[in-house]
Amino acid sequence: MLVIVYVIVLGIGTREYLVSRSRGTLEWISGCQASAAACSNTGMETTGSSDDSLFWTRHAKMTEVVAQLNPEDPDTDFLLGMQALSEGDVEESIYRLEEALEVDPKHNNYLLQYYAQYELSRGADWRRVNRAVNRWRINHPFSADPLTIPLGAGPATPQDENEMYEALEAIPWVAGSQLESFILEDQPRWQISLVFQPGETVDVREAIEAVTLLSLPPNDRQRFRVRCSTLVDCTMVPR
Structure with missing residues (x-):
């Protein structure tokens, strides 16, 4: 019973930790995803990180107990x-996440x-x-948690912002978007947070195409669109 209480407490703390980190930007990676508009530097280093570290320091013993009693979970x-x-150990963090994913947890x-x-x-x-996003969405289709795409440059004008929103709204799996x-x-x-339509297959390249629209001159956006073969290889093509 005590272990169950530990897991519940740590689970609540983990949720608050992830929510707090989702309000900012990670410093894990740098580099642009597509043209001048999208940049693959998404993340979660925030003003609340010191409080987060304090939480995990205080509950390190709980984590140790859970690890000893349920090492394979x-x-x-x-x-x-x-x-x-x-604690700033990104390599160990990702190793642990990938270990957890080896058993295909769905819950x-x-x-x-x-x-x-x-x-x-x-x-x-x-x-x-796409595989990671769709695995998440298939198992949790009604999750309201967003996916965040950083922008290399924000909209220069209200027209830019409106046209970007319109391009995102045209994607079947996008239920809503918010520029931050x-x-x-x-x-x-700047970054765009996306929420999802349940039951739709996600292709993240479509969102990259939509935000990369900002890299086109305004006069060309009616005649051309952006096509991305990957998350970084995008070209302008006629509509």
Whole structure:
């Protein structure tokens, strides 16, 4: 019974940890995904990170107990991965997440969502990203958690913003989108958070195409569109 209580407490803490980290941008990876508009530097290093680390420091013993009693449980690897991430050990964190995914867990929304975001953030092959996102969405079709795509540059005008939203709304699996701006290292940054239509197959390249529309001159957007064969190889083609 005590172990169950530990897992519940750590589960609640993990959710708050992931929610708090989703309000900012990770410093894991850098580099642009598509043209000047999308940049694969998504992540979660936020102003609340010190509080997050304090939470995991206080509950390290709980995590150790769970790991000793349930070493083969994928949720144990997930908790250890989140603790490693809070301590700045990204390599160990991802190792733990991938260990958890080896047994194909379907019940852990946060594990599947977080790994999908990680694959997108690190600029993985588009097939790996789509596989991770669709695994999450198939098992948790009604999850309201978003997927975040950073922008290399924000909309220059209200028209740019409106046209980007229109392009995103035309994607069948996108239920909604929200442009967010923030300051990182004294520089303005932008990102798009996407929520999903249940039951639709996701191809993240379609979202990259929509946000990369901003790289086209406004006068060309009615005659041309962006086509992406990967998350980084995008070209302008006639409509």
